[in-house]
Amino acid sequence: MEHYPRKAFAKSAKLVWQERMVMSILIICSTVAILTTIGIVASLIFESIRFFQVVPITDFLFGLHWSPQMAIREDQVGSSGAFGAVPLLLGTLLISAVALTVAGPVGLMAAIFLSEYASHGFRAKIKPTLEILAGIPTVVYGFFAAIVVAPWIRRGGEAIGLDVSSESALAAGLVMGIMTIPFVSSISDDALTAVPASLKEGALGLGSTRSEAIKKVIIPAALPGIAGGLLLATSRVIGETMIVVMAAGLTAKLTLNPLDAVTTVTVQIVTLLTGDQEFDSPKTLSAFALGLLLFTVTLILNVTALKLVKAYREQYD
C-alpha cells in the first residue's frame, strides 16, 4: 500500500461523499411515485370529508337521485341539490358492460388468431397495426362516437322502429369497446403464449383439433392471465373520460336500457369542475367524492388484476 499515492485516498473520501449525495438523490426520486399516491389519496379524502359534512355519506352511496345543481340564493326552492351516486354508478356500469361485450370477445379471439393460427409474417404486420388503435388519443374516439357512431345507431334504430337517444349508452360503449380491443388482445396474447407448448402439443397429439386444444387446454391454462387482463380493461373503461364526456348524456337516469342516455361518474366530475365555480360549494366538492369512489374501485380492480397476472406468470416461469 505504501506506493499508493496519498492523494488518491483524499480523492476517494470526496468520492464517497459524492456517491452518498447521488444515492440520496436517487432515493428521493424513487419516492416521488409514493408522494403522488399520497397526494392523490390525501386530496381526495380531504375534500370528500368536507363534502360528507354537508351531505351524509349514506345519502351519497345509496341515494337514487342525482341532481347537483345548487340554487344560487339560499332561499330558492330546491336549493339543497341531490347527491345520490347510484344512477351514476349504474350508468358507468351500463356503458362499461357494452364496452366489455365488444372488447372482451373480439380482443380475445383476435389474440387467439394472432398467437395460434397466424403465420409469423402476418402476425408481425398485423399486431402493430392493431395496436395503433391503442395509441389514438381518446378525444378522437369521443369525436368519432358523438359525430359518427351515435347518429348511425339512431338512424338504424329509427329504421327498425326503435326510439334511440342521440346520446345512447350504446354508442359510447361501442366506441369504448373498440378502443379497448388492442388492450385486451395484447394482454390475452401474452397470457396465451405463456402457456407451455407441451400442453398444446399433448392435446394435439391425442387427436384434438386446434380449436379443441385452444378451447379445452390453452384457454383454461391461461385463464388467470386473461381474467387479470379483463379486470385491467374494466378498470380502464370505468375511468375513461373523454368518450363519455363527448358521447354520453348529462342527466342521471336509473335505467339498464343501452338505447337510453345515461351519465357516468367521470362525466359528472368533468361537468362539475369545468367552468367557473367557487370551490366551497357541495357541488364542486361532490366531484372529489366521486373521484374518491372512482379511485377506490379502480384501485381494487388493479390490485386484484396485477396479483392475478403476477401469480399466473410465476406459475409457468
Place this chain on the structure above:
Amino acid sequence: MTELAFKGPEPDQLRRRHRAEKRFRLIALLSVWLGLAFLSVLFVIVVTSGADAVRQTKILLNISLDSSEFEGGKGSGLAQIRKANFEGLVKRSIRNDFPRAKSRKQKRELAKLVSSGAAYEVREFVEANPEKIGESIDIWVTASDDVDMLLKGKLKRNMPADIRQISDQQLIWLDQLQAEDRLETQFNWTLFTKGDSREPEQAGIAGAMIGSLYSVLVCLLISFPLGVLASIYLESFAPKNGWTSFLEVNINNLAAVPSIVFGLLGLAVFLNFFQLPRSAPLVGGMVLALMTLPTIIIAGRAAIQSVPPSIKEAALAVGASPIQAVFHHVLPLAMPGILTGTIIGTARALGETAPLLMIGMVAFVVDLPVTFTDPATALPVQVYLWSDMPERAFAERTSAAILVLLAFVGALNLTAVILRNKFETRY
C-alpha cells in the same frame, strides 16, 4: 367389457369436429379484421372530413385606401393606421361592387359575405405596406363560413332557404363574384397560424399547438430525469425489502389510475394549495408529468434489467464504484430502451385531455400563449371544444385538428419504433 373395444372415429363426428374447427378459425380471423376495419373507418372519416379545412374560400375585394381615412386621430405611423375604420372600408368596397343593394337588409346580407376578420386582414396589409395609402388595392379577404360551406358543397343550393344560411340574393351576388373570378379557395393559413375564435373562418390551432408543446416540454423536463433516476435506484441499488416491494406495487398501480384522477390531484394540490395559475401549460405539464412518470419508470427498469450483469461486474472488477459502474456503463446501454419508453409516454401525454380539463386548460384563448403561465389550451382540448360548436364549418376544422394531433402522436410513436429497432441489442 365389449363396450371398451376401440371403435374408429365415426366419419360423421369427425366431419362435425372439422367444421367446428373451421368455424372457430373464421371467427378468430374475423375478429382481427373487425379491429382493422374499425381503424380504417376511423381514419377514412377523419381524413375525408378534415381535408376540406385545409382550404378556405377567399373573396377578391378592391379597396380604395383614401388618405383621408388615415388622417384623423393623433399619433403617426402604425398608431394612426390602427385608428382607421377598416370595417367601414371593407363594407364600402363590397357595396360599391353591388350598388343595387339598397335596403338595410340587403346591405347587411352583403356585408355578411365576407368574414368579420376581413377588416384585420386589410389592416395587416396596410401596416405592412403603408406606402399604398391613397391608392386603390386588390386584396383577397376571407369569406364568411357560410359562403365557404356553400362553395365546398356542404350547404346545397337546393336546400330550403332557412336551413341553407345563404339567402337567394346572396347566391346571386356570389354567382356574379364567381363569374368575375373573384371567388376562390386558397390554402387556409389561418388554421395553422391563429388562435381560437368564435368565428370558424378565423379560428386556428396555433395557440393549442403552442399550449401542447409547452405542456409536453414541462412534462418531459420533470418526468424524464425523475423517471430515469428512480428506475436506476429501484433496479440497481434498492435493497430487497418490504419498502421496495411496496414502491413497486405502488408504481404499477399508479400506471393504471384513471387520468382524470391526476387532474383532480392537480386541481386540489397545484391550484388550490400552491395557488399556481389556472389554465397554465406549466400546471398542465406538471400533472402530465406525474401521469407519465410510472410509464417511464416501468420502461426504464425493463431497459436496465436487459443489460447483462457481466457489464456491471466488469466495471466493478476494474475498480469502479457501484454508482460509476451504473452511470458509466449500464445506463448508456439502457438508454435506447428508456428513450423508447419515454417517447411512448410523451405521445400518451400529448393526447391526454381529461386531466387538462380539470386544471382549467379549456378556456377560450384567442391570443397565442407566450410564457409557460399564460392561459392556454392544448391540441386535444381544442378538438373537444370545437366538436361542441354548432357551426358546420367547425366540424371540418375539428377533423383537421384531429389529423394534426394524430400526425404528432404518430410521428412520436414511429420514432419510438425506429429507435427500438435500431438500437435493440440482444445480449
